[in-house]
Amino acid sequence: xxxxxxxxxxxxxxxxxxxxxxxxxxxxxxxxxxxxxxxxxxxxxxxxxxxxxxxxxxxxxxxxxxxxxxxxxxxxxxxxxxxxxxxxxxxxxxxxxxxxxxxxxxxxxxxxxxxxxxxxxxxxxxxxxxxxxxxxxxxxxxxxxxxxxxxxxxxxxxxxxxxxxxxxxxxxxxxxxxxxxxxxxxxxxxxxxxxxxxxxxxxxxxxxxxxxxxxxxxxx
Amino acid sequence: xxxxxxxxxxxxxxxxxxxxxxxxxxxxxxxxxxxxxxxxxxxxxxxxxxxxxxxxxxxxxxxxxxxxxxxxxxxxxxxxxxxxxxxxxxxxxxxxxxxxxxxxxxxxxxxxxxxxxxxxxxxxxxxxxxxxxxxxxxxxxxxxxxxxxxxxxxxxxxxxxxxxxxxxxxxxxxxxxxxxxxxxxxxxxxxxxxxxxxxxxxxxxxxxxxxxxxxxxxxx
Numbered sequence: 001x002x003x004x005x006x007x008x009x010x011x012x013x014x015x016x017x018x019x020x021x022x023x024x025x026x027x028x029x030x031x032x033x034x035x036x037x038x039x040x041x042x043x044x045x046x047x048x049x050x051x052x053x054x055x056x057x058x059x060x061x062x063x064x065x066x067x068x069x070x071x072x073x074x075x076x077x078x079x080x081x082x083x084x085x086x087x088x089x090x091x092x093x094x095x096x097x098x099x100x101x102x103x104x105x106x107x108x109x110x111x112x113x114x115x116x117x118x119x120x121x122x123x124x125x126x127x128x129x130x131x132x133x134x135x136x137x138x139x140x141x142x143x144x145x146x147x148x149x150x151x152x153x154x155x156x157x158x159x160x161x162x163x164x165x166x167x168x169x170x171x172x173x174x175x176x177x178x179x180x181x182x183x184x185x186x187x188x189x190x191x192x193x194x195x196x197x198x199x200x201x202x203x204x205x206x207x208x209x210x211x212x213x214x215x216x217x218x219x220x
Numbered sequence: 221x222x223x224x225x226x227x228x229x230x231x232x233x234x235x236x237x238x239x240x241x242x243x244x245x246x247x248x249x250x251x252x253x254x255x256x257x258x259x260x261x262x263x264x265x266x267x268x269x270x271x272x273x274x275x276x277x278x279x280x281x282x283x284x285x286x287x288x289x290x291x292x293x294x295x296x297x298x299x300x301x302x303x304x305x306x307x308x309x310x311x312x313x314x315x316x317x318x319x320x321x322x323x324x325x326x327x328x329x330x331x332x333x334x335x336x337x338x339x340x341x342x343x344x345x346x347x348x349x350x351x352x353x354x355x356x357x358x359x360x361x362x363x364x365x366x367x368x369x370x371x372x373x374x375x376x377x378x379x380x381x382x383x384x385x386x387x388x389x390x391x392x393x394x395x396x397x398x399x400x401x402x403x404x405x406x407x408x409x410x411x412x413x414x415x416x417x418x419x420x421x422x423x424x425x426x427x428x429x430x431x432x433x434x435x436x437x438x439x440x
Contacts, residue, residue, distance in 0.1 A: 173390040
């Protein structure tokens with residue numbers, strides 16, 4: 001069984017490496033928007049290929065470990081959670097690319113307004129990504145629960161941002177297309193936070209064997 | 221092994237039943253928008269609880285089959301694909317709820333314009349959901365590939381819809397908030413189509429053992 005344990009450890013490391021890449025992609029995507037930094041935006045686009053390759057590699061490893069061993073209980077939950085977390089991470093990478101596409105379009109135009117809530121939302125989403133993965137690695141249910149709690153704050157920020165930008169569009173039609181891009185950036189951040197929430201739910205399932213999906217609201 | 225085969229069959233049936241619920245939810249969400257039908261909208265909200273329960277049940281069944289048997293090759297691919305497809309279906313259910321929320325808000329206000337491209341996009345997305353699940357049940361690689369081909373048409377419709385609605389917002393600021401709701405509906409439909417594409421990719425993996433993720437563009 002020694003070999004199996006080493007392979008599980010390898011899987012955990014690969015997921016962490018992928019999470020690091022995804023975290024960086026999210027961070028860089030918003031920073032490229034804030035600082036109108038085309039080079040940084042390009043870096044996100046280039047890194048996406050690596051994230052996609054890692055997804056396939058991790059998927060293969062987790063599936064192989066399911067096939068060649070007969071993992072029970074905790075290890076089985078870990079492996080099926082790894083498959084899901086892997087999927088969530090890859091989608092977050094896609095969402096960072098979506099943000100970069102908006103950022104590149106916005107860079108070519110004058111700013112609508114100084115951005116305050118979007119970087120705040122990005123910071124929150126990034127910390128949710130980091131904490132969800134940390135909770136997975138450390139099997140820390142408390143930390144996973146804290147991620148679930150942040151989700152409401154993200155939704156509030158999304159609403160604040162939409163409301164403000166709709167106001168801009170209504171008062172000055174010349175801002176419509178740029179303000180819409182910013183609203184779409186905030187929606188992408190919201191979805192990144194949603195994926196972090198999914199991961200935290202999977203962690204609670206692995207650690208406690210408790211399925212909190214669709215009940216997170218009541219529990220917290 | 222007879223028992224295992226029966227349980228696999230049961231899993232397949234449950235996934236199909238869930239897919240039927242999700243298809244109906246997508247269909248009803250757009251119809252409630254088109255016909256300003258509040259009752260139909262409510263039905264989608266009520267059905268979401270059933271979809272969520274099915275997700276948990278299917279997840280448990282697939283995980284148990286992975287645990288209690290030692291499925292190899294094709295069955296293993298089927299079971300890990302079932303976990304992913306289940307997840308995609310549940311998210312589609314969430315997206316139908318998002319559409320209903322926009323529909324309920326829009327019902328209370330005068331229409332911006334007659335809707336033409338949104339129902340077209342919905343029809344395309346629905347057929348992608350149906351075909352991706354049919355391809356899974358029939359192990360039909362040809363049908364799965366046809367789903368991948370539809371994705372570009374969905375993206376084109378999304379762009380057409382956005383462009384037209386941005387025009388409305390720029391010409392008449394009183395339409396901003398309603399037009400934004402319609403743009404968000406089209407984004408939700410786009411994501412539903414994306415999930416159908418994910419399912420079709422999983423089917424190709426199950427049937428052919430070929431991983432087409434991140435290469436769909438080149439192949440088609």
